Amino acid sequence: MAVSALARRLGVAPSTLRTWDRRYGIGPSAHAHGSHRRYTPRDVARLECMQQALDEGASPAEAARYAINAIATYSSNSEQTSSPQILGDNSVNEGKTNSSHFSAAISVLEDAEPAVRNLSRALIARDIVTIHRIVSRAAAERGLPAVWEAVLVPVLDWANEGRNSDAAAVNCRAFVECMTGILSTMTLDAPIAVGGRVLLVDVPTTLDFRRPSIAHDLGFRALGAALATASVDVRTSRPVGRTALLASVTNAEPDVIMLWLPPGDCDVASLSRAIRRRRSGLALLAAGPGAAATHLPRSVKSVGNLGDAVDAVTALI
Template identity: 60%
Template sequence: MKNLGDNSVNGMKTDPSNLLSPFSGLGGAEASVRNLSGALLARDVVTIRRIIVRAVAERGFSSMWTTLVVPVLEWADEGRNSDAAAASVRVFAECVAGILSTMTLDAPIGGGGRVLLVHVPADSQDTVPADPYGLEFRALGAALATASVDTRMALPLCRSALLASVTNAEPDVIVLWLPAAGCALPSLLRAIRRRRTGLTMLAGGPGCRTQSLPRSIAVLGMLDEAVDAVTAVT
């Protein structure tokens, strides 16, 4: 079995400086971050998956995300200065999204209250989202599921579909992932409460920085803090 602690891609020893040549800034990073960035450049989805799965087993999900995937995403975003680099980042993001979905689906269904994590559609569909693959949203879903929280996820395209997901999931807690582009939040909250009474509502996502939220809705922090906050109300 390939040793993921070495600097290799597809089983071939590679100088880290060569792996990182199209980008910069990871020379002093830990080995797993350099290995993951090398797999990104090589578009080696098998190695990407192995590194991430191993990191979850060794560090836990939240630590894997904040200390491994996020640094590589930030590094790649800074270096996305060519079509080839952008294509590598796209392959990496799609691979990570698939890994997160698998972890969410494969996690045992937890006890306690049911949580609906819903990606609220923006009022304007013309704005390109800052996170087009929804990786932060998917990471929160995977973190909750692997923490034995009974989690349902929904990515509705319109408000009527969002309200249908609330009716179908019958949640005890709903986490609204708010878009940076904004949405008509007050009317949405009223519509949700008409369909499901007694809900605990939390909010996360980039829209929390741009929209005014009622005091009754707690804003989630970093990933590990968000998991703790959701767990505390289930």
């Protein structure tokens, strides 16, 4: 990948990438005779890792050091799949996991489709380059909503098995980190939006403002990315309460609002009335883990999976 293309992907200036290369040694590694140096998939993954660390408040030097160490460890693990290692919070090996444990874990997926098995193996190896490649290729061929239901949800369920174990916790954390980066990249690389504006709202439960689950969180991100890749002008909001939620409605001025409902007690009827007082004439849809179980007023249409949600939105705008 050329420096200009990567700069657009990361949202930085090409001069910034050259500065990172000069100061921290985190630059392109491929070079063809008579042409400029180019970024390999491994280089891109390393810079995406650095960008994520910067977004979380690290200094450029700290972010570069973290990215270099993380990708080096991931690559080392991907070459040693017979004895994979678990990464700690600082991307330092904290110990080895018995290979028979992982063999047993993979055997559970014997009947799954190849993409599920391959993605699970890449997750065990912490091979983020392969994870990016598998997900991106599948999404390009089948569409993100279909890949979410057929590939990503089964892998997430598998990674979350035995959630009290250290191995499951590491698998889940690695999967969430990888998928968050992939979905963010898909959103940023989406085509120019057309039509009306959609506000995707992660609705907090009435009694507890904590986010309910990893699946809920990633599903919200996946729907946002799926709408963006369908050329929808989508804005997202993750308010901690009703006042912040209504403020986001006023600020975004949407034509359609998609409420992403968690399992639990959500007073959607009262919320929909408050939203319509803020902005009349808009369409209200509901999706997410709690959409089927929550009693919805007639003015709010429930949609099923991610594909149904995207179809419902595009039909309205």
